[in-house]
Amino acid sequence: MEIKPLADRVLVKPAPVQEKTVSGIIIPDSAKEKPLQGEVVATGNGTKDEEMVVKQGDNVLYGKYSGTEVEFDGVKYLIMRQSDILAIIK
Secondary structure, three states: OOOOOOOOOOEEEEEEOOOOOOOOOOOOOOOOOOOOOEEEEOOOOOOOOOOOOOOOEEEEEEEOOOOEEEEOOEEEEEEEEHHHEEEOOO
């Protein structure tokens, strides 16, 4: 079974949350920040007005409050519109 986004939607697997600081201090759960980058796992086909620019495997940056969290087979993903993606990391 797999997830296939529709239209201009993108499925992103967020980067792992940083557990420690550079100096080795462990960050408690309440202070951890949500990652703002991840890998595109799947994309929709786009719309007649907007073609898909991102593709599977792209590393992307997205806004802090972008997307909807979904969990599939025990893995957490974000599903968002392509327009919520700020940049592709190369």
